[in-house]
Amino acid sequence: MRYISVFPIVAILCILFGSAFTGLVIAPGVASDVVRAPSVGLVAYSPSEAKGRKIYAREGCVYCHSQQVRNVKADENLVAAFGVSKAGDYFYDLPHFLGTSRQGPDLSNEGRVWRREIGAPARDYLIGHFINPRQYNPNSIMPAFDYLSTQELSDLTDYIQSLGAWKDNVKVAAAGL
Numbered sequence: 001m002r003y004i005s006v007f008p009i010v011a012i013l014c015i016l017f018g019s020a021f022t023g024l025v026i027a028p029g030v031a032s033d034v035v036r037a038p039s040v041g042l043v044a045y046s047p048s049e050a051k052g053r054k055i056y057a058r059e060g061c062v063y064c065h066s067q068q069v070r071n072v073k074a075d076e077n078l079v080a081a082f083g084v085s086k087a088g089d090y091f092y093d094l095p096h097f098l099g100t101s102r103q104g105p106d107l108s109n110e111g112r113v114w115r116r117e118i119g120a121p122a123r124d125y126l127i128g129h130f131i132n133p134r135q136y137n138p139n140s141i142m143p144a145f146d147y148l149s150t151q152e153l154s155d156l157t158d159y160i161q162s163l164g165a166w167k168d169n170v171k172v173a174a175a176g177l
Contacts, residue, residue: 038091041166045092045159052159055152057097059145066099067108067163075106082109082164104142111165126157 045053056062068085069078085108090096099106114122125136130153133140148156 037088039086039088042089042091043166045162048155048158049162050159051152052155052157052162053093055148055156056159057095059148061107062097062099064103064142065105065107066097066102067106068098069106069108078106078109082112082167107160107163109164109167111161111163112168114161115165115168116161122161123157126160127153130156 069075069082071079071084075084085098089108090098114126116122129136129142130145130148132144132146133142134144145153145156
């Protein structure tokens with residue numbers, strides 16, 4: 001008799017669990033809109049950039065800097081200048097450093113601001129900023145990374161200069177230049 005009164009509850013719980021599992025685990029894996037390829041123009045990190053990315057993670061830069069331009073009011077200026085980030089933009093990133101809060105500026109397009117084409121002035125600025133941020137902005141709350149080796153600073157700079165830089169190559173190719 002007790003079995004008959006418990007069965008409907010167990011059946012309903014099984015149906016709910018099965019539906020939730022299907023919707024949250026199985027469906028995203030077979031969905032056609034899941035990104036399985038990089039954004040057009042995105043290139044994999046060079047060995048130096050990959051090392052710089054590891055330094056970025058190790059030093060906790062991700063806690064204060066996001067790498068995602070969102071379509072929200074706070075990002076209006078970034079959206080106008082660089083566009084909204086897309087899933088394919090992070091194809092080679094694992095783990096992803098998107099971030100949800102910013103103490104410092106968003107870095108997703110920093111490679112477009114401090115382009116490699118600028119040469120030594122851009123590298124010198126970035127390395128100097130890593131070593132002593134308050135020399136460049138007296139109100140900066142960024143910690144000094146003056147203990148990093150010259151090679152680590154170079155790798156970190158290579159990583160920062162890679163962020164979003166590929167988007168300019170896509171614009172040039174689209175314009176037929």
